[in-house]
Amino acid sequence: MTTSVAGVWSHRTVLRVLVQRDLAVKYQQSVLGYLWSLIEPLSMGLIYWFIFGVVYNTRGSFDGASYPLFILSGIFVWQWFSSALSESTSALTAQARLITTIKVPREIFPIGRVTGRFAEYLAGLPVLVAAAILFHGHVTWRTAVGLPLAVLMQFVLLIGVSLLLSSLNVMLRDVERFIRLAQRILIYAAPIIYPLQKVQDADIPHWVKVVYQMNPLVGIVQLQHAAWFPTEWPSTKLLLTSAAGCLIILFAGWWTFHRLEPSVLKEL
Amino acid sequence: MSDPIISARGLGVRFVKGRRRNLQVREMLFHGMRRNPNAGDDGFWPLRNVDFDITPGEAVGVIGKNGTGKSTLLKLIAGVLIPDEGTITVRGRVAPLLELSAGFSNDLTGKENLNLVATLHGLSKQQLAAKFDEIVDFAGDQVAKSLDLPVRHYSSGMRVRLGFSIISQLHHPILLVDEVMAVGDAEFRAKCYDTMQRLLAEGRTLVLVSHNEGDLTRFCTRGLFINEGRLTVDGTVHEALAAYKGGYVPA
Numbered sequence A: 001m002t003t004s005v006a007g008v009w010s011h012r013t014v015l016r017v018l019v020q021r022d023l024a025v026k027y028q029q030s031v032l033g034y035l036w037s038l039i040e041p042l043s044m045g046l047i048y049w050f051i052f053g054v055v056y057n058t059r060g061s062f063d064g065a066s067y068p069l070f071i072l073s074g075i076f077v078w079q080w081f082s083s084a085l086s087e088s089t090s091a092l093t094a095q096a097r098l099i100t101t102i103k104v105p106r107e108i109f110p111i112g113r114v115t116g117r118f119a120e121y122l123a124g125l126p127v128l129v130a131a132a133i134l135f136h137g138h139v140t141w142r143t144a145v146g147l148p149l150a151v152l153m154q155f156v157l158l159i160g161v162s163l164l165l166s167s168l169n170v171m172l173r174d175v176e177r178f179i180r181l182a183q184r185i186l187i188y189a190a191p192i193i194y195p196l197q198k199v200q201d202a203d204i205p206h207w208v209k210v211v212y213q214m215n216p217l218v219g220i221v222q223l224q225h226a227a228w229f230p231t232e233w234p235s236t237k238l239l240l241t242s243a244a245g246c247l248i249i250l251f252a253g254w255w256t257f258h259r260l261e262p263s264v265l266k267e268l
Numbered sequence B: 001m002s003d004p005i006i007s008a009r010g011l012g013v014r015f016v017k018g019r020r021r022n023l024q025v026r027e028m029l030f031h032g033m034r035r036n037p038n039a040g041d042d043g044f045w046p047l048r049n050v051d052f053d054i055t056p057g058e059a060v061g062v063i064g065k066n067g068t069g070k071s072t073l074l075k076l077i078a079g080v081l082i083p084d085e086g087t088i089t090v091r092g093r094v095a096p097l098l099e100l101s102a103g104f105s106n107d108l109t110g111k112e113n114l115n116l117v118a119t120l121h122g123l124s125k126q127q128l129a130a131k132f133d134e135i136v137d138f139a140g141d142q143v144a145k146s147l148d149l150p151v152r153h154y155s156s157g158m159r160v161r162l163g164f165s166i167i168s169q170l171h172h173p174i175l176l177v178d179e180v181m182a183v184g185d186a187e188f189r190a191k192c193y194d195t196m197q198r199l200l201a202e203g204r205t206l207v208l209v210s211h212n213e214g215d216l217t218r219f220c221t222r223g224l225f226i227n228e229g230r231l232t233v234d235g236t237v238h239e240a241l242a243a244y245k246g247g248y249v250p251a
Helices: A002-010 A012-028 A033-055 A067-089 A096-101 A108-134 A141-171 A174-186 A196-201 A206-214 A216-226 A236-267 B025-031 B070-078 B110-120 B125-139 B141-145 B156-169 B186-201 B213-219 B237-245
Strands: B006-015 B044-054 B059-063 B085-090 B094-097 B174-178 B205-209 B222-227 B230-236
Touching: A002 A012, A012 A033, A012 A108, A012 B110, A033 A067, A033 A108, A067 A108, A067 A141, A067 A174, A067 A216, A096 B110, A108 A141, A141 A174, A141 A216, A141 A236, A196 A206, A206 A216, A206 A236, A216 A236, B006 B070, B044 B070, B044 B085, B044 B222, B044 B230, B059 B070, B059 B213, B059 B237, B070 B085, B070 B094, B070 B174, B070 B205, B094 B156, B110 B125, B110 B156, B125 B141, B125 B156, B141 B156, B156 B186, B174 B186, B186 B205, B186 B213, B205 B213, B213 B237, B222 B237, B230 B237
Parallel strands: B059 B205, B059 B222, B094 B174, B174 B205
Antiparallel strands: B006 B044, B006 B085, B222 B230
């Protein structure tokens, strides 16, 4: 594993160029260009705010700051996670030409997709900060610790997932379809648009709650919320569970990628 | 003699024969991994039991009929394919021109492709900036004029020109060239010959796949004749050519 980390690190220029190209291709053809990376999460946020904030009136359960900020802090990370998920799936198949003609560490291609979506997430941060000011988010030490920690954990998680999915997708094209379904489920399987407390208070068997919290996204999203809502700070147990989950997925992804690499190169 | 720069020992790659392009989850669920329709199939070996050593500065021509594993061999040397059997050791970086497309993406402009491919081949930003004009110059007027057009609109000759220009500017000690000369026009071929001659004079190692006898005898001193996935003749380029033309004659 250390050799492949060293390999990727020594090719970081390649990584940067790949990410730049990805972003250039994505935005050069649309008029609104970069704004698209904001419009999508914002309109999604608006929809959820309307359904859960207005129609079902969940607003009451927040201290001080209001529900829109809660949704946004969840939606922006979700957007990163979800777009990275779908784009890393095709990271190898879509770039087969480069992969079969030039020798670079193959891990770079899925990692590049994850990094590209991270750049979009970064571009959205000013909007999130503006929302935090507008809706009176609490800026505490938790903001300074929670955000970077959440980003780090999500990077680890996404790299693992992208290595797994990109290599698997070469062998089984069904993966792409499966991911579309998984995305629909996952957005509700983490406390993105509703508070975690609602799940903990819910009248469901205890084991369901345990399984729910095994999802590493739960801890990550909670950290993101906690950056503006101090009461959302995850328990140490939840944090450790999520961190362990991220690492396990990273190793599983890396292992799968290397097991499949020879076959993947033949298939491409 | 110095240490070999490329050495192959018992090299073999297996492709699974008759494998459907993609396994479906459905099949996996119903048959399970054990009853995988591909299991038990011995597969097909485009290349097997190949042993050779290439010393630095050698120019080696690889000869063989279509579909006998020449390109597979080059891919193994370039490291874009991993062997199933044996080992291939390459001491030094490789500048490969493996496909006519040279790894270009159709949607990107010539310039963007140049930047991307050159970086992937290991040129740093400064090196690229220094070499950029030279690369474009070498690729010729046609390419220089179309630098801001998507590569989709390039002719295959233009792609090869640009691809070869990039490869020839790399400082890697090993040069792999797979039948690209066939596409360029006479003017470009002459340029390529000069460049390859110059690179060889600098002491680079060349592995060339070609069907053109003139190209092979011009550059190569040694010839590898590959027949049905096996290295049948490893001798001078003339011996290899003779074997290729006359069918396989055991020595």
